[in-house]
Amino acid sequence: MHQRDELSDVVDPSDCEKDPIHLVGRVQSFGCLIAVDRNWVIRHASTNCDQILGKEFANLIGMPLREAMTAQSVHDLRSKTQLLIQGNRAARLFGYDLFENGRRFDISMHHSGDLTVLEIEAKQASPGGRDELSLVQPLIERVRRKKTIEGATHEAARALKALTGLDRVMVYRFEADDSGAVIAEAREAEMPPYLGLRYPASDIPKQARDLYARSPVRLISDVNGATYPVEPQFDAKGAPLDLSQAVTRAVAPVHLEYLRNMEVGASMSLSIVSRGVLWGLMACHHREAFHVDAEKRSAMELFVQLFNYELTQIETDLELAAADVAASIHDRLIERIVDRKDLASALDILSEELSDAVGFDGVVIYVNGTYAGRGEVPTEEEFRRLAAHLGEVHRNGVYATENISAQYPEGLDFLDRAAGMLSLSVSRTKRDYVVFFRKELVRSVLWAGNPSKPASIENGTKRISPRKSFAAWQEVVKSRSGPWSRREIRLSETLRVSLMEIVLKLADEARDARQEAHVHQELLIAELNHRARNILNLIRGLVSQGRGAADTVADYSAVLDARIHSLARAHDQITRTGEDWALLQDLIRNETEAYLRKGSDRVLVSGPGVELAPRAFTTVALVIHELVTNSAKYGALSVETGTVQIDLEFLQDGALQIRWADTGGPQVAPPKRQGFGTTIVERSIPFDLKGKAEVSYPETGFTGVFTLPPVNVRPSTTTHIEASSKEDAQQSDEALLPGMVLVVEDNMIIAMDVADMLTKLGATEVKTVSSVEEAMIALAGSTPSFALLDVNLGEETSHSVAEALRGRKIPFVLASGYGEEATQLDKFDPSSPILQKPFTADRLRRAVLEILNS
Numbered sequence: 001m002h003q004r005d006e007l008s009d010v011v012d013p014s015d016c017e018k019d020p021i022h023l024v025g026r027v028q029s030f031g032c033l034i035a036v037d038r039n040w041v042i043r044h045a046s047t048n049c050d051q052i053l054g055k056e057f058a059n060l061i062g063m064p065l066r067e068a069m070t071a072q073s074v075h076d077l078r079s080k081t082q083l084l085i086q087g088n089r090a091a092r093l094f095g096y097d098l099f100e101n102g103r104r105f106d107i108s109m110h111h112s113g114d115l116t117v118l119e120i121e122a123k124q125a126s127p128g129g130r131d132e133l134s135l136v137q138p139l140i141e142r143v144r145r146k147k148t149i150e151g152a153t154h155e156a157a158r159a160l161k162a163l164t165g166l167d168r169v170m171v172y173r174f175e176a177d178d179s180g181a182v183i184a185e186a187r188e189a190e191m192p193p194y195l196g197l198r199y200p201a202s203d204i205p206k207q208a209r210d211l212y213a214r215s216p217v218r219l220i221s222d223v224n225g226a227t228y229p230v231e232p233q234f235d236a237k238g239a240p241l242d243l244s245q246a247v248t249r250a251v252a253p254v255h256l257e258y259l260r261n262m263e264v265g266a267s268m269s270l271s272i273v274s275r276g277v278l279w280g281l282m283a284c285h286h287r288e289a290f291h292v293d294a295e296k297r298s299a300m301e302l303f304v305q306l307f308n309y310e311l312t313q314i315e316t317d318l319e320l321a322a323a324d325v326a327a328s329i330h331d332r333l334i335e336r337i338v339d340r341k342d343l344a345s346a347l348d349i350l351s352e353e354l355s356d357a358v359g360f361d362g363v364v365i366y367v368n369g370t371y372a373g374r375g376e377v378p379t380e381e382e383f384r385r386l387a388a389h390l391g392e393v394h395r396n397g398v399y400a401t402e403n404i405s406a407q408y409p410e411g412l413d414f415l416d417r418a419a420g421m422l423s424l425s426v427s428r429t430k431r432d433y434v435v436f437f438r439k440e441l442v443r444s445v446l447w448a449g450n451p452s453k454p455a456s457i458e459n460g461t462k463r464i465s466p467r468k469s470f471a472a473w474q475e476v477v478k479s480r481s482g483p484w485s486r487r488e489i490r491l492s493e494t495l496r497v498s499l500m501e502i503v504l505k506l507a508d509e510a511r512d513a514r515q516e517a518h519v520h521q522e523l524l525i526a527e528l529n530h531r532a533r534n535i536l537n538l539i540r541g542l543v544s545q546g547r548g549a550a551d552t553v554a555d556y557s558a559v560l561d562a563r564i565h566s567l568a569r570a571h572d573q574i575t576r577t578g579e580d581w582a583l584l585q586d587l588i589r590n591e592t593e594a595y596l597r598k599g600s601d602r603v604l605v606s607g608p609g610v611e612l613a614p615r616a617f618t619t620v621a622l623v624i625h626e627l628v629t630n631s632a633k634y635g636a637l638s639v640e641t642g643t644v645q646i647d648l649e650f651l652q653d654g655a656l657q658i659r660w661a662d663t664g665g666p667q668v669a670p671p672k673r674q675g676f677g678t679t680i681v682e683r684s685i686p687f688d689l690k691g692k693a694e695v696s697y698p699e700t701g702f703t704g705v706f707t708l709p710p711v712n713v714r715p716s717t718t719t720h721i722e723a724s725s726k727e728d729a730q731q732s733d734e735a736l737l738p739g740m741v742l743v744v745e746d747n748m749i750i751a752m753d754v755a756d757m758l759t760k761l762g763a764t765e766v767k768t769v770s771s772v773e774e775a776m777i778a779l780a781g782s783t784p785s786f787a788l789l790d791v792n793l794g795e796e797t798s799h800s801v802a803e804a805l806r807g808r809k810i811p812f813v814l815a816s817g818y819g820e821e822a823t824q825l826d827k828f829d830p831s832s833p834i835l836q837k838p839f840t841a842d843r844l845r846r847a848v849l850e851i852l853n854s
Contacts, residue, residue, distance in 0.1 A: 026250035031121040048228040078817030106294035132299035153184035173280040222289035266290035326494035360436035420481025438481035607648030609716035616712035636665030654710030662701030739785040791816035
């Protein structure tokens with residue numbers, strides 16, 4: 001056994017500040033790299049371009065790309081970069097005939113500052129019938145069947161190994177202290193096992209982790225392979241070309257040395273990201289040099305992206321399960337503690353209720369300066385000093401540590417009773433805590449080599465050096481408790497809200513009238529915190545359960561966007577009023593006007609003014625949104641003669657009854673399947689608010705009766721609140737492009753993007769077509785106020801469409817991936833304005849203003 005030295009005693013801190021990617025200006029041999037400016041003039045190129053592209057590409061700097069490649073190739077590349085405006089990390093072409101001579105290449109493009117980086121690889125010959133992308137869905141389906149992180153990561157490692165043919169695939173998870181642990185592994189029998197080994201944080205420093213978060217794939221085809229510089233090394237401002245997102249980028253020698261020490265000939269890493277945070281890596285190794293071509297890399301990247309979604313879903317399910325447990329504990333605690341004078345007097349009850357949810361050896365309640373402890377805990381004097389320390393480093397929220405003495409040296413005084421703690425702050429204004437303690441647990445940890453020696457002395461200088469041995473190195477860990485699991489921490493975060501509520505409830509009963517306003521403020525903070533968590537869980541549910549609500553990604557996105565905007569409008573209404581309660585009539589008006597714009601006067605509301613409690617507002621907002629949406633699509637509001645009658649009535653017991661009736665619309669029938677929207681209408685009020693929902697589908701139109709319990713509603717003296725000035729201002733803005741706008745573009749995604757841009761410029765309708773024939777048909781049936789034409793439409797150009805528009809005096813602009821001097825533009829009128837791809841919404845707006853003002 002060995003006792004590990006502190007890392008800070010071995011590694012010079014200045015080493016950790018050095019850029020781990022100082023070879024940013026070199027590329028590996030499997031591909032070459034070209035960087036072009038906004039005019040598509042080559043500003044940087046790797047010296048192996050002649051090897052990849054041909055001898056004539058030995059010196060490219062300063063050359064316009066159109067002189068190095070065919071006009072069609074430049075056009076296709078420029079058009080492809082339009083996709084990058086939508087936030088894509090990279091745009092790709094596979095097996096592309098770059099020089100129209102039969103030689104095919106895989107090309108990846110991404111932005112680097114003001115430059116566009118093109119990475120070009122010669123297309124590898126492969127047996128016919130390969131289709132890695134078709135394997136991704138069945139492989140991810142195997143992952144989806146697993147309901148635990150352990151099961152999902154194990155299946156993901158197996159799937160990725162089968163997809164790639166690499167010798168070993170590991171799932172590497174980052175721990176709270178930035179060390180890493182191999183939690184899943186699939187390997188050939190000849191490869192040494194790494195499953196269960198821990199790696200110190202110095203193996204992957206912060207700079208490298210930041211890089212992994214930005215760039216999803218890193219490939220090292222040959223650890224002994226040649227690398228080639230990118231020239232020039234620095235631009236005119238003295239800055240190197242940033243290739244942090246380039247897959248061809250060479251890596252630092254220290255990492256290559258690290259891999260050689262592991263007897264690895266090739267390596268590939270894919271980033272696992274959950275909720276925007278780097279969660280871990282899919283680390284792949286091969287004993288010999290091994291190249292994974294661009295198509296297979298894209299399939300692997302897609303697999304990991306889908307795995308990220310599944311991982312997030314599993315974590316969300318665990319959080320929801322923890323929330324259910326916390327809710328159950330909350331109800332029991334409220335019931336059992338309600339007659340106590342303070343939380344400290346309920347210590348036995350608290351300990352009993354929480355013992356199964358959170359493992360602990362002792363618990364302390366410290367509220368209003370009163371100490372109560374049970375089990376193995378610090379004494380009152382020791383804890384008061386600890387509480388002062390907590391007040392400095394951790395005032396609010398949940399704080400977990402398995403080594404108290406590491407941050408609080410006085411913790412050694414009670415190490416015999418408590419080594420780790422899980423602290424819940426239960427007040428925002430005082431140092432009030434519920435703290436769970438665990439005793440010291442002396443245990444062994446298996447590290448991949450000695451973690452205390454990441455440095456070596458060379459020429460009298462200390463430097464980070466990779467370990468030579470990766471055999472399991474055992475370390476005896478002392479002064480620590482067992483670790484607090486992520487589930488326990490998530491559960492504690494939810495329980496903290498419940499405990500805050502209990503503390504505030506007991507304090508409210510104990511304090512006199514002078515303190516009531518202060519207590520109410522604290523209770524409101526706790527309630528808002530609780531409400532925010534509920535909204536997050538609700539949105540997660542909308543994302544997850546709403547997948548079946550549409551047949552396409554675009555429809556699903558529109559449905560989801562509408563539901564989330566419904567929630568946003570509801571909360572905006574509460575914010576505008578400045579009150580906890582808000583008018584139901586305004587909620588109905590906001591939903592109908594937001595969805596229908598015109599025709600909202602056909603929604604008739606009768607009855608007294610009604611205010612909704614905060615906990616009921618989001619639920620009712622979703623129900624009203626679904627009812628309005630369904631009526632507008634299938635019911636009375638789908639025709640001009642239909643109306644919706646909404647009657648509001650308070651019952652004798654104070655409950656509110658909402659009666660909804662569609663009249664004058666098409667004949668309706670019950671839905672053939674129970675979609676997510678139907679579930680919201682029929683089940684959310686009974687489930688969330690303990691109310692009632694009764695719906696029927698007579699042929700004359702849909703009807704529904706919804707009953708809200710008295711606790712969620714109250715009468716109001718008004719039935720209307722004025723809309724916000726911001727909304728009024730938006731509605732009164734003069735549209736830049738009134739009426740219908742025509743877009744002629746043969747790329748669907750670009751057409752959708754342009755349509756979004758034009759809609760924001762005021763177009764009430766954007767008609768998109770992909771060919772000259774479709775454009776002529778559209779012009780024969782209508783007169784657009786403006787048009788945008790892509791010059792090249794596959795095998796034809798939009799010249800005849802431009803002539804037709806000019807003859808009818810309809811303003812238009814051209815969009816093209818060609819330069820203005822390209823021969824493809826010769827047939828167009830020289831006065832025709834040209835918008836070069838890729839373009840932004842701002843550039844489009846300027847072009848529209850220019851043509852409209854000319």
